[in-house]
Amino acid sequence: MIKVSVVGAKGRMGSHVVDAVNNAADTELALALDAGDDLTQITPGNTDVVVEFTVPSVSLDNVLALVAQGVDVVVGTTGWTDEKLDQVRAALAAAPREGQSVFIAPNFAISAVLADYFAKVAAPYFESAEVIELHHPNKVDAPSGTAFHTAQGIAAARKAAGLGPVPDATETDGGSRGQVVDGIHVHAVRLRGLNAHEEALFGNDGEQLTIRADSFDRISFMPGVLLAVRKVSTGAYPGVTVGLDNFLDL
Amino acid sequence: MIKVSVVGAKGRMGSHVVDAVNNAADTELALALDAGDDLTQITPGNTDVVVEFTVPSVSLDNVLALVAQGVDVVVGTTGWTDEKLDQVRAALAAAPREGQSVFIAPNFAISAVLADYFAKVAAPYFESAEVIELHHPNKVDAPSGTAFHTAQGIAAARKAAGLGPVPDATETDGGSRGQVVDGIHVHAVRLRGLNAHEEALFGNDGEQLTIRADSFDRISFMPGVLLAVRKVSTGAYPGVTVGLDNFLDL
Amino acid sequence: MIKVSVVGAKGRMGSHVVDAVNNAADTELALALDAGDDLTQITPGNTDVVVEFTVPSVSLDNVLALVAQGVDVVVGTTGWTDEKLDQVRAALAAAPREGQSVFIAPNFAISAVLADYFAKVAAPYFESAEVIELHHPNKVDAPSGTAFHTAQGIAAARKAAGLGPVPDATETDGGSRGQVVDGIHVHAVRLRGLNAHEEALFGNDGEQLTIRADSFDRISFMPGVLLAVRKVSTGAYPGVTVGLDNFLDL
Amino acid sequence: MIKVSVVGAKGRMGSHVVDAVNNAADTELALALDAGDDLTQITPGNTDVVVEFTVPSVSLDNVLALVAQGVDVVVGTTGWTDEKLDQVRAALAAAPREGQSVFIAPNFAISAVLADYFAKVAAPYFESAEVIELHHPNKVDAPSGTAFHTAQGIAAARKAAGLGPVPDATETDGGSRGQVVDGIHVHAVRLRGLNAHEEALFGNDGEQLTIRADSFDRISFMPGVLLAVRKVSTGAYPGVTVGLDNFLDL
Incomplete structure (x- = not known):
């Protein structure tokens, strides 16, 4: 005991x-x-x-x-x-x-800690990577510290593996492509009913890997x-x- | 015939x-x-x-x-x-x-047309609404015309129902909150492997409604x-x- | 007042x-x-x-x-x-x-009521349809009454539109294809941390429509x-x- | 070269x-x-x-x-x-x-190989785990070999960590709870438009971790x-x- x-x-x-x-x-x-x-x-x-x-x-x-x-x-x-x-x-x-x-x-939150770790492990194997975090609308900062940290980890893992920038042909945008953290686009959603959620998305030709952590409650x-x-x-x-x-x- | x-x-x-x-x-x-x-x-x-x-x-x-x-x-x-x-x-x-x-x-695409319609029908019943679109990284414009149209439809339906602005306490942001179309935040993800995808997210205290249309192929x-x-x-x-x-x- | x-x-x-x-x-x-x-x-x-x-x-x-x-x-x-x-x-x-x-x-729950309605409206336009519900593991009945009702509504709408059975070439299965309600497959997930959630999935060649309702809290x-x-x-x-x-x- | x-x-x-x-x-x-x-x-x-x-x-x-x-x-x-x-x-x-x-x-498929590996790593840290696989409706076997393998890996990792059975109070079910592989419930969805997809879901009180691999094309x-x-x-x-x-x- x-x-x-x-x-x-x-x-x-x-x-x-x-x-x-x-x-x-x-x-x-x-x-x-x-x-x-x-x-x-x-x-x-x-x-x-x-x-x-x-x-x-x-x-x-x-x-x-x-x-x-x-x-x-x-x-x-x-x-x-x-x-x-x-x-x-x-x-x-x-x-x-x-x-x-x-x-x-x-x-x-074990799910968030694991998602952050898995994102770093997966990052070297995909051409594209982005991060979406979703929180309740009373949150005053965007993006979340966790999403920022995840994006940094993805960027560092890509760099260590010798990957270049993510592909992106966008020419015209009014802000929809989000915040760029060390070359990784980060999007923050604020929605009543949510608590704290994060998705790391990875893509190659013909495939996608998604890692999502949901914290519904403290x-x-x-x-x-x-x-x-x-x-x-x-x-x-x-x-x-x-x-x-x-x-x-x- | x-x-x-x-x-x-x-x-x-x-x-x-x-x-x-x-x-x-x-x-x-x-x-x-x-x-x-x-x-x-x-x-x-x-x-x-x-x-x-x-x-x-x-x-x-x-x-x-x-x-x-x-x-x-x-x-x-x-x-x-x-x-x-x-x-x-x-x-x-x-x-x-x-x-x-x-x-x-x-x-x-019937899924996209239905999603656009359902988003307009659902909009009056939720405090929060946001739109995420996800496309291949060769797309030159962001957000997609479809997502822009969906956001406009949500905004119009909210206005017609007498709803005010979506709740959002964000004070500090480096761009992660996306583009605001008629008061509705729109996020654009570009990921190798994807084709054309759209999500409309709606939230009230304790609940969420998500409508997603995926077009994998023409x-x-x-x-x-x-x-x-x-x-x-x-x-x-x-x-x-x-x-x-x-x-x-x- | x-x-x-x-x-x-x-x-x-x-x-x-x-x-x-x-x-x-x-x-x-x-x-x-x-x-x-x-x-x-x-x-x-x-x-x-x-x-x-x-x-x-x-x-x-x-x-x-x-x-x-x-x-x-x-x-x-x-x-x-x-x-x-x-x-x-x-x-x-x-x-x-x-x-x-x-x-x-x-x-x-407005999200659940809308999802049930949207599923009925969408059903005639898709070759395939299935329902997944996800709840906390203390629930004693499976599937949920709501998912059962949604599957019935999809089946009735397909029948009214003259659609035949959903395509399914499955020959060998140990039960993974779930329960069949009026011809529609229904799957029930039980996961600690969840409350009450439902997804209706619709598919045609090259496209998918997903309608999801989450109830996190009463x-x-x-x-x-x-x-x-x-x-x-x-x-x-x-x-x-x-x-x-x-x-x-x- | x-x-x-x-x-x-x-x-x-x-x-x-x-x-x-x-x-x-x-x-x-x-x-x-x-x-x-x-x-x-x-x-x-x-x-x-x-x-x-x-x-x-x-x-x-x-x-x-x-x-x-x-x-x-x-x-x-x-x-x-x-x-x-x-x-x-x-x-x-x-x-x-x-x-x-x-x-x-x-x-x-790197996404599938990574998802299978991440599921094994995550398994010891969650009370609940289930697997959902989704494929085109021409597939003759259910569940997929990959989903079966993932469920086995989760079960083995849980056992090695000393975890008991997943919580499940289900008393009445007509088959919606899916196939049980080494104690892990596996669900197979068949939907026109899909190719090969797999989700591993993990849950604790108040949190969920989801790992999803999508293969859209060979x-x-x-x-x-x-x-x-x-x-x-x-x-x-x-x-x-x-x-x-x-x-x-x-």
Whole structure:
């Protein structure tokens, strides 16, 4: 049984994590803390892994404190910069327990992480590639960070394989061809009813490959969170690890 | 048996029409003519309906000559303007046979014609709507005329129903949101391996409707051509008719 | 302002209806009643339309009582038989107000209702047609009633148009070709993460038409409920009306 | 420049291979032979790699003869059994040149090979998985060999990861749930207009991953054929190699 404490337990994500930890056969909930609660209650004695889902303004301090208390941390809060990561690395170097881990993921949805990876693997084998992302209309940025990242990965994989630019005879266009990210066209759809969806399309003469990831609900992040908890609890990932793909057998 | 003559019989479309006429149970091929052949061979005695698939520069003259010879014409050649249509109407008024027909269609693909129609019918019932078209990368214009037309139809149907603009909170975008046609976002994908494809997406809270038409090959126009031949041969459509939707039971 | 009372207001659907009535610009909540509450509180004085979302075992009695009190009713509860409908018709004949309405819908999702309608319209124009429905894996029946209904509608439309059986050269199959409903193959997918989804696929040589309806969440029924409330409140639908398609401009 | 001879050069596949070899920048056509032509014209002096696309009844003899003449062979003909492969291995052991290669692929479509591979990689991370294949209605077997193979791969990957059966509460079904291959449901659609298409669907709570491969035309096999020619010509694959996945960087 892996003992898991949750920081940010009353938040939108944290409350799902509490449920997921309670429902999984190999995890049990230790402490469920939220803003205002005393983090020093969390110790190696009662907790194997902490899941931290709060807000960027407090996450770094939370993680530094938890590292100093000797526990491993899985972080779902966004907003991590290289400078912040360096502070965490320094804290880990001075941590009380040897081989302590901090794991940070920009995206815990396994379907999205796999789609991003598959797009990179497929890219060298196709003449054409484009990315379409579809989200709810309340999203303020376009395209999504995930789609941007996927397009960059496709472009890098094409370049590494010696591929030239994608074929495109377009002469007249009023903007319908979308945004070009490192040579890859990216399209963003905003539609009421959707949540977060991404398609990578690849084409050769006579064939197409489509990889699509749909996230209908934030509960989709829970298998990724539990996977990270299990991996971190093994002690096999000392230091800072970024990205769920490190825990998938790819 | 409907006796069909084909003008432009050696062209990419015309050769398919010859095959289609030969294969259908209720049509038979009368004359198959191409550039240089004498159109006056085609008479009401040997031909019920002529299918004309040539090029814009000769199509008007062909149609005027055929009308003067007393036969009905189904036209697949593009490039028709209001002025040209008026010339055909004048020719029909002076035609030898009463109730002669000329039928002209910008698109003979039944799937595309139905998708365009369904999009207009669905539009008033959804908060969001966007259009994605996908074509081969040799296409020089973007978006496709069909997608442009579909977006216009959606916009008009929304307006008639009293709907306001589609919801969109986008603040930062580098072009990924596509081209806006009468308030409807249109995206154009260019991918090797594709031919001509269109999706109309509609969304409300918790639901989505998607209408997609795929044309994999120009043979997809043949059911539409045969439908037009059958309808015109009934004599029920005197004068000029434009658009295959007139022959569908919508 | 249309005054709406909700019966079954604490249920999964009813609570959404309360929110929808509160949020719409042209409706206001009158009474929100649930099991054990006194239905006689609802009168023509305080309520224009009642929305009834309860369970089959009590719905008929609720509707009969509400009709006797002189109010119009929109019913989302399932389980209606011809016999039950006759009882409602009899109650309406003896109702205190002239022209009272009861509206009953098996499905309030506009996307599903439109998809079902479009499938019937498209069916005569394609050589092939199949239906795929996809649902969450807790569903006990397969295929869904909606998919069964769509297949029946396609089959009837093909028959009316004089089409023969769909082409199918299959000689060896271990069950992958699915269930045959009136000659139309229906496939049911069960996948964790999905809710209720349906695709109707149509094909001719070189072309495909796909109509897909996705219901991600029961909130997707609210636009249909509000539409029914608005239509019923006009007084233009006296008697019993079954099916949301009666209120769409099709 | 890789010198390529084609055996079966007038066949449906072979004629595409001749064009592909002529069009690629790094290959040139040596000899184009068909039924009745003398295979002994093909020698290490004029040919680096032979592409053999004929029929199962003559393919083994062709390959044995070509091996004896000292050339490498890429085989697209189907119908290979373990016994036939052993005969090729014996021929290679007695071949005139050291390190000679014979490469055989059941499927040269890169999109299909990648989809099959991605499905195996993704399978351990999802609670649910199903396979849908869609083909033209003249196909006599259902499901396709490719879909069967994909389902087997998914099942094996799930088993290796310790996953139990997919969730499925279905109690009543008339066949819509499809064929069960090693515990994975497989659905086969037959639709006029389609060629060969396959979807692998994966689901967790709140998320879905879809991998789709479309083969619109047999020209889609050419990139795979050229890839095999290039790989074999390096001399790095002595002996018999089966499956295009061996040449992809997976």
